[in-house]
Amino acid sequence: MIQLRAAGWRYPGGSRVGPVDLEVRAGELVVLTGPTGCGKSTLLRLAAGLLQRHGAGVAEGEVRVGGRDPAGLVAAERVRALGFVAQDPEDQLVGTGVTAEVAFALHAAGTPTEEVGPRVEAALARVGLAGHGGGDPAQFSGGMRQRLVIAAALAAGARALLLDEPLAQLDPQGAAEVVRVVRGLAAEGVAVLMVEHRLEHVWDHAHRLVLMDEGRVVADPLLDIAALRPLRLRPPARVDLDARLGGGPWRRRPEAPRPVPPVAAGAAVLDLAEVDLVRRDDWRLRVAAFRVGRGERVALVGANGSGKSTLLQVAAGQLPAGRRRAGRVVDVPQDPDLALFCPTVREELAYGPREAGQDPDPMVRRWARALAVDELLDRPPQALSRGQRLRVAVAAAGACGPHLLVLDEPTSGQDLGQVDRMFAGLEAELGDAALLYACHDLDVVLRHATRVVALADGRIVADGPPRDVLPRAGLPLPDLARLCLELDLPHAPTEAVAAWLERR
């Protein structure tokens, strides 16, 4: 269904992606993975015919979708041939309502008006959104919005689906919903090519994994997970442990669990009391008391809509609610672009210290090194990748010397290796300043938080050490986190856990 033969793209500067040979058959779900910047998204846009029509560069080789060149299709043919879904569902919706959004492709394909309604319903049912035709996408969760985008992409009967990191902005629950839908579509005979680096979500569902590096396919299919390690890509923890330990024994519970070390918090850098905030849609955040002590690393966990981001906004002083006493608080929003406004990375990091009347150079050097952006200092922040922009935003906030650093989803769009490096840098530079962050990735929480606050429906439902709170937070635990909790191991990369288990 989707065929690339010696296909590639040559950019005007001379850099090149390809040549690549790849085939996705009808009913097959193929996941294309590889390190950031290896050319996965370029290849996907080539397969969709987007680069050939609008990109600056030269296409090489041959691309076929359903036997035809996608770049040569007119609009009505294109919408019947393929669907394309990108990372952020918010940016892909025109905003015309659920039904109109799905009907868009049907109108474009010239579907008779009387057939549009039933086909919209059928498309919504395919992605598990039956009955939501009159809903408002703005009220949907991230996973629902991404499923709506998929329904809109396939409504006109496309038999090929191309997805560019569709899980990157979603929480684990939303990601699982989207993967389930995509797998179902493949079972119906749709050819699915998905670019993704969050392998734990797709590992069990993909028919084939394809590994890319430096513009080329280096493994198709990927059979040996050892090929992922040099590229700093991580397979799901249990797969990695099975591969390292021969399978099985790591699942057994040890005889004597080790005690959990107590968490000591210093003087308060944030003290919230009697927070009662009601939104227009009657959703309510109610927190009787919430305190963050000096040196604490506090993670907020909870499902979408539980109130994590709202509580962070109250903590940062953006939303006035209840009584708030705080030292200097600097925050980084979920979208790092909203925290970057200087022409270069150097000026971005220097802004805070300079405003405080300090010599900015030492802080710029320290925080640039800590967040691994020291080689990007003279580049404009807006020209960097999303992961780099996030690190620059965090470094710029840290360079202000806050008593409390607030981060909203600092792991989104980053692989675990990048996240570990970021937290190691923060740990090295924050000292006794506190860190408060919202996070969906419970592996990260277990590894880096000293305290976890679980929220549900706008209330704090559990607060304490990660090992006490996570098992009763009502959230699905990832394999590695569950294993480390069961074995009472300190959370560590799978190789360290495997080595510990082997020693036992």
Place this chain on the structure above:
Amino acid sequence: MTDPRLRVWLLVCVCTLALVVESLPALGALAVLPAVALLLHPQVGGWRLRILGLYALFAWSTAFSQALFYAEFPRTPLLRLGPVVFWREGALYGLAQSLRFMATLSAGVLLAVSTPVDRLTAGLVALRVPYGLVLMATAAVRFVPVVGREWLSIRAARARRGRPAWRRPPWALLRLELSLLLPLVARSLRRARALAESLETRGFDPLGGVTGPPLRATAAELVVGGATGLLTGGAIAARGLFWAYAAELWYHPGLRPLYAFVRGWL
């Protein structure tokens, strides 16, 4: 819910009348009606004072600059400050321009905030506006508030990383405010690219047509739309006849009451 075609039609009438009418009381009424409706709309919420401030600033600055630089004759001095003269006719001309701006802006923003995007799209499509334009308009309506929120977020992020913006010289403040354009433009470009890719693969054709669910106007809506159309058409016709008389192209003695009405009220 009101037929979106009527809402678009009312906007067109307000904009047309704002161009045709020259009398200050009539322009004032034309500006006040949509402005009050906008300020009373619940979506406007905490922006009421800012909108009022914006209107006052625009009216004052336009009247002030026109009073200072008015070059037409006849003109009468309103105020002399040494060699600088403020002209009465200039101030009135500036006030009329600002009322035109307020009328069209208020009506446009009122339409945008009070009409769901899907209804607006349906209305424009039913009015046979080219689909490419409809999509551009609806995307703009959807993303203007988003960009506004992002602008406030970036300013807030900047404020938390440094001194309050006002505690610096005017040129530094201006440079700081202008620096916000860079992230806003970069973010908008990324969003535009994502939306464009999504639309293109969903078969968007700017020259193609699109069908939508049929819209039905109530009798009351038809009456309001018809009356507004008659009022606007009448104003255009009256202004045209008056222009022909003033330019000495055509005169009819039986229309003298009309000429007097146009001179006094239009």
